[in-house]
Amino acid sequence: MKTLHIIPSIEPRSGGPAEAIKRLATEVRLRGHSVDVVCLDSPVHADATDDTAFNRVIRLGHYAGKYSFSFRLVRWLMQNGRQYDAIVVDGIWQFHSAAAVVSLRSLGVPYFVIPHGMLDPWFNVGRPLKYAKKLVYWMLVERHVISNAQGILFTADSERKLARNSFPLYRAKEATITYGTAPPPSIETTGVGNWRASAECEGKKLIVFLGRIHEKKGCDLLVRSFHDLKEAGDDYQIVIAGPDNNGLVARLRREAEHLGLAGRITWPGMVTGNDKWSLLQAADVLILPSHQENFGVVVAEALACGVPVLLTDKVGIWQEVVADGAGLADEDTQQGVTRLLTRWTSLSDEAKATMRTAARQCFDNRFHVSRVAQSYIALMGNGRPESVNTLPDSVTG
The missing domain is CATH 3.40.50.2000 (Glycogen Phosphorylase B;)
Known part of the structure; x- marks a missing residue:
């Protein structure tokens, strides 16, 4: 099985999602599968310490602004998307998720989304201007990323329940997949x-x-x-x-x-x-x-x-x-x-x-990564997990 993760950055400073992907990829590869990652980090001065976790790391660079706008990512996905058995979009609210839905839908290639907590209503509380901007973007882009995904993968059941209350017109095929890590060195x-x-x-x-x-x-x-x-x-x-x-x-x-x-x-x-x-x-x-x-x-x-x-x-x-x-x-x-x-x-x-x-x-x-890898491989291999819960049309956020 050959999988691809799409994420804005895999540099250590970008936080937990990048670290979790590296640990998971290492374990999945030990089981004979292939994991690539495409990101918008610059190839120049990149921290390649953990690149060995993946079969291939594609750093496209050349993005614009905090939104990480990159036509190069769209072109790359259009050219390469069909070669993967499963594709995962890590995180939302940046251009990489929009690039995925535009590119992969046109190819007829299914994808999963791991929101990494980014649909939590906490981010909307006490921030009326920021919420208004996100609401507009949600209606135009992000809700389509979510509703067209093969599955939205939450890392805890509480995260899944909270996501339903973030924005209107929320439709998703939901599943929970536990994250974890490898044992420490001695x-x-x-x-x-x-x-x-x-x-x-x-x-x-x-x-x-x-x-x-x-x-x-x-x-x-x-x-x-x-x-x-x-x-x-x-x-x-x-x-x-x-x-x-x-x-x-x-x-x-x-x-x-x-x-x-x-x-x-x-x-x-x-x-x-x-x-x-x-x-x-x-x-x-x-x-x-x-x-x-x-x-x-x-x-x-x-x-x-x-x-x-x-x-x-x-x-x-x-x-x-x-x-x-x-x-x-x-x-x-x-x-x-x-x-x-x-x-x-x-x-x-x-x-x-x-x-x-x-x-x-x-x-x-x-939380041992071996357990996480088993769940991940079964989910990606089947294309759609048995635990996916498709919300009825009457349910909105």
């Missing part, structure tokens, strides 16, 4: 002691946030809630690691300094490869205080390291994690995040050890 390989021995972290237990520094991630809640812990947080160091594409770190650092936390929070920037895994392996707990998160690949990565997770109830897989005893969850408010931190710091060493064991079991049972 501690000997990653050098976990490097974090624990650093000047700021030495002798401290690490509460780690790992991901894009974006307003939806709730890092401001984490800073304020850590301050709320007062003496209970004395044994802990916060590590907030990830790319800052929107200039939020400077504001967060100023707030931390104002609260007297300047030396209590470490800001290493973006970490990748063994540095990322060593940070997770050194963590006492991972925290993801997001306002919106369809899945959260970093959650699966932490669980793979046997690290419990603290989640808000806006992270799509929080119910599975809590049900397995692999973490705690609360609401996405300062009070909710403070409760999470308070509950964690109040746990006994024995209770934490039990949760670490549960974390690895949760990963093995639910």
Whole structure:
């Protein structure tokens, strides 16, 4: 089976979707199948570190604006679309999804869409102008991308249900496909002691946030809630690691300094490869205080390291994690995040050890990439999954 993923970027800074595709592609290829990816990254100065995950990476470059407008992508899909058994569009709201529906429909080639949380109503709340622009674009383009797809693949059931309430005239053939990741390298390989021995972290237990520094991630809640812990947080160091594409770190650092936390929070920037895994392996707990998160690949990565997770109830897989005893969850408010931190710091060493064991079991049972690959191959091979739910005509968003 030969599959193609269409995505604006596979650079590490682009976030979880690119990382998830790489891990999935690696496992699918081990099972004898082919996975290509076409993106709009520039071939010049590209980070080709993970290109070996795919059979072929096609970087077209030469796009215009934030919308990533590219006639080159349309031409490439028209010329090459028929050679694939299955095509997946990763994400929406940029030109690559419009290019897919225009090109592939004219060829009669079916495609799937993974929205990666981009149909969550959270993005519309309190943003009337942005919502108005998206509504116009939805009516003209994106609803046709969705309604003409062979299947819309959600990474959690909660994401699927929320998507129905985002925009009017929503029609979709829905399915849920769990995402996951591969097990981490050994501690000997990653050098976990490097974090624990650093000047700021030495002798401290690490509460780690790992991901894009974006307003939806709730890092401001984490800073304020850590301050709320007062003496209970004395044994802990916060590590907030990830790319800052929107200039939020400077504001967060100023707030931390104002609260007297300047030396209590470490800001290493973006970490990748063994540095990322060593940070997770050194963590006492991972925290993801997001306002919106369809899945959260970093959650699966932490669980793979046997690290419990603290989640808000806006992270799509929080119910599975809590049900397995692999973490705690609360609401996405300062009070909710403070409760999470308070509950964690109040746990006994024995209770934490039990949760670490549960974390690895949760990963093995639910989010190991081998399980994800089996589901993916069955779905793509059949052309249409049995779990697809076509909404009746009377259902709208």
